[in-house]
Amino acid sequence: MRSERNERDRGRRRASNVRGGGESESDKVASTRPRVSVSPTLPVLSSSSLHPLKRLGQNFLVDNRVVDRIVNALGPASDGTIIEIGPGKGALTERLIDHAGQVVAIEFDRNLAPLLIERFAARNNFKLVQGDALQTDFCGEILPAITARVVANLPYNISTAILQRLIDQRQCLTEMVLMLQREVVDRITAPAGSTERGYLTVLVEAYCESEKLFDVAPSAFKPVPKVWSSVVQVKLHSKIRVEVKDEDLLWRIVSAGFAQRRKTILNNLRHAQEPLQTKVKQHGGASIVLCVAGVDLQRRAETLELEEWARIARAME
Ligand code: SAM
Numbered sequence: 001m002r003s004e005r006n007e008r009d010r011g012r013r014r015a016s017n018v019r020g021g022g023e024s025e026s027d028k029v030a031s032t033r034p035r036v037s038v039s040p041t042l043p044v045l046s047s048s049s050l051h052p053l054k055r056l057g058q059n060f061l062v063d064n065r066v067v068d069r070i071v072n073a074l075g076p077a078s079d080g081t082i083i084e085i086g087p088g089k090g091a092l093t094e095r096l097i098d099h100a101g102q103v104v105a106i107e108f109d110r111n112l113a114p115l116l117i118e119r120f121a122a123r124n125n126f127k128l129v130q131g132d133a134l135q136t137d138f139c140g141e142i143l144p145a146i147t148a149r150v151v152a153n154l155p156y157n158i159s160t161a162i163l164q165r166l167i168d169q170r171q172c173l174t175e176m177v178l179m180l181q182r183e184v185v186d187r188i189t190a191p192a193g194s195t196e197r198g199y200l201t202v203l204v205e206a207y208c209e210s211e212k213l214f215d216v217a218p219s220a221f222k223p224v225p226k227v228w229s230s231v232v233q234v235k236l237h238s239k240i241r242v243e244v245k246d247e248d249l250l251w252r253i254v255s256a257g258f259a260q261r262r263k264t265i266l267n268n269l270r271h272a273q274e275p276l277q278t279k280v281k282q283h284g285g286a287s288i289v290l291c292v293a294g295v296d297l298q299r300r301a302e303t304l305e306l307e308e309w310a311r312i313a314r315a316m317e
Pocket of ligand 1: 155
């Protein structure tokens with residue numbers, strides 16, 4: 001156990017020839033290098049010496065048929081750039097490198113870096129960013145490419161936050177093929193009226209088109225998770241798909257609308273937090289705002305379509 005930890009620590013120090021991280025001085029120096037390079041003395045960790053970390057959602061894909069289906073759904077082109085979030089031990093990465101023009105892989109776990117370097121650094125279309133995808137400037141990392149597509153078997157505990165971050169950087173991202181917990185995919189693709197609908201559904205609808213592709217059984221992973229997964233294809237639009245002048249206002253309204261799911265939209269807007277509360281009052285109160293927007297006061301957030309949310313925002317612009 002102890003020697004394994006020592007080996008991991010050594011691997012950590014040597015892995016400083018990987019971009020990103022920002023946790024030590026050596027990382028800062030290393031982060032100026034454009035891509036990974038392999039030192040002949042780099043210790044190689046065998047994948048069996050690494051215990052999957054639950055807190056990083058490490059359920060590694062071990063079913064090659066699922067790998068094929070994900071890569072086929074993405075259809076990497078020889079002149080295209082692909083961002084992979086959380087390459088893990090490289091199950092998807094290898095196939096991506098074979099087909100894509102450039103692969104930029106962002107992995108948080110420093111212990112996996114030596115493994116990925118050993119496996120892929122000889123491939124000149126591979127770049128490893130060792131760091132947190134929640135902090136990553138995707139548009140900066142893909143330069144000189146202007147746009148990229150994203151593929152990821154995402155850690156479930158951060159999938160919503162990552163999705164939001166990807167949508168925020170949609171100016172350089174055109175499409176994503178993501179494996180998520182099945183319930184999250186059902187939420188993203190839920191039509192108006194479905195109880196699964198939430199803030200994330202409206203957010204994805206506003207900036208993307210999404211389609212659920214297929215379900216994946218727990219047995220496709222190691223260690224085996226407790227839940228099923230699904231793969232979803234998301235095409236990003238650079239502009240919001242409804243007419244609103246103030247997008248921040250729209251997202252405050254949607255967030256307030258779903259704050260208490262059992263309450264009506266009227267009640268939720270009445271009890272909205274600041275600064276939305278003041279805005280609602282300035283426009284005559286929640287009932288007037290909803291009447292101007294043509295939205296029935298008794299409706300619940302889950303029944304509203306994107307355009308109706310936009311009408312509420314326009315009623316307060
Ligand atoms: N892609 C690999 C596969 O399919 O076998 C691994 C998928 S595993 C579900 C999730 C991966 O994301 C792990 O390698 C984990 O270390 C990495 N990860 C977790 N949190 C991350 C973060 N904030 N930024 C980047 N990678 C992260």
